[in-house]
Amino acid sequence: MTESEHLDRSISRGFGIAIALTAITLVAETIGGFWTNSLALLSDAAHVFMDLFALILSLMAIKLATRPATDRRTYGWHRAEIFASLINGLTLIFIAFGILHEAWGRFQHPEAVKSKEMFIIATVGLVMNLVAAGRLHGHAHDDLNVRSAFLHVLGDAAASVGVIIGGVIMLFTGWYVLDALISVGIVLIIAWGSVRLIREAAHILLEGVPAGVDISEVAEKMRAVEGVNDVHHLHAWSICSHISALSAHIDILPEYRLRQGEIIGEIETMLDDDYHITHSTLQGECSRCVTGPVIQQLKHRPRRSSLCSHGHGGHDHGHSP
Incomplete structure (x- = not known):
């Protein structure tokens, strides 16, 4: 097995484990969000859903990148990884606006939340997110595609911490507007990561100079x-x-x-x-x-006509004797 094949297999294995763990987290937080009436937990579940989408998309991009170059695509499919990163970043922006809209409604009309159950479910989600992030971290520093997926999972782990802290505070104080405040915090985490991701992906797609090269x-x-x-x-x-x-x-x-x-x-x-x-x-x-x-x-230059390029219909580069 070549070094390149070993790297791809290692990354794919990490994605497979992360996808399985993220799917479990999604089911737990979706059911738990409706059960506890927690917008923060449902917001985190929405983030997890897009994390799952991002992970699957990134894994598909890796598989496409292994396809050989052809006479029509002389660089092969390597750019599929960058397209996946760009799509992931754009989906994060979409999620952020959706959560912000729901949080605004909760600010105006706070609703009671089952704080104890919310705390337990968010803790389970945090553990799953940390394990998934650990599987991706090794390749996140030098692979934009893996980094995009890693940021999804890490951002969700940070959101879970916020949900856990909020659950404890609401359990003892009954201050349910905190549920909406946590959701806004999740929006800020999502937005920060997505803007950086979109900027880096766009830089590569626009043929920018590689990072670290002067x-x-x-x-x-x-x-x-x-x-x-x-x-x-x-x-x-x-x-x-x-x-x-x-x-x-x-x-x-x-x-x-x-x-x-x-x-x-x-x-x-x-x-x-x-x-x-x-x-x-x-x-x-x-x-x-x-x-x-x-x-x-x-x-930009106009294309020469096929007649001129084959030397018919006139002399462009000199005169006949």
Whole structure:
């Protein structure tokens, strides 16, 4: 089994356990929310439902990413992970508005809650959430798809803590408006995580520079390689959380052009070791762009007609004798 296959299997196993635990939590909190008349518990159940949706969506994205590249999708399906992350973030925003609407009604008309039962059910939910989060935590720091699912589960665990504390307070004070206040707290947790998630997913989809990569620093390190005169038309982007790519034109000094392959190989090794850029396309001896900028501004250009591109119907590049 390759290192990549082992990583995918490890992540998939963590998702499978998290899905099972989250499904149990959903059933417990939904039944418990109606039984105790707790908006906070029902809000948490709604969050758990979307957590379950997010986990299943993320697992599907991982399975899609293992499909091979084709002549129509030369990068394969790796971007499916980022689409899943974006959808997860948007669903979190939707949940936040729904809970806020219900909480506003409870502020105006507080309702009695079975606080003891609410406390017990929320405690069970917290334990399930913490176990599920633990299964995902190991891969959450370097995989945006896993991090999106991890944030769902962790946010739900934090919400469960709030429900537990609220249940204890209401049990001794009867201050039932606290149920609505806890729901608002859950909204803030959801909103904070979802905005960050959407921003990171959108950055990758818009071909932004990978996190932790400074383009100016990369260009300087490339110029520092012996035999390199300058670097032009430099682009760096993420295909998914695990795969970063880079392309550039390398102006090689005339006396080093016989060592072009060796120089490019040295640059590729540096990119992999220092920035985990594992997919690079480097063009040497670029006589047309020696004075070009490091960052090339892309422009829209009209397509040439098929007749002109095949040399029929006129002469675009010169005159016949």
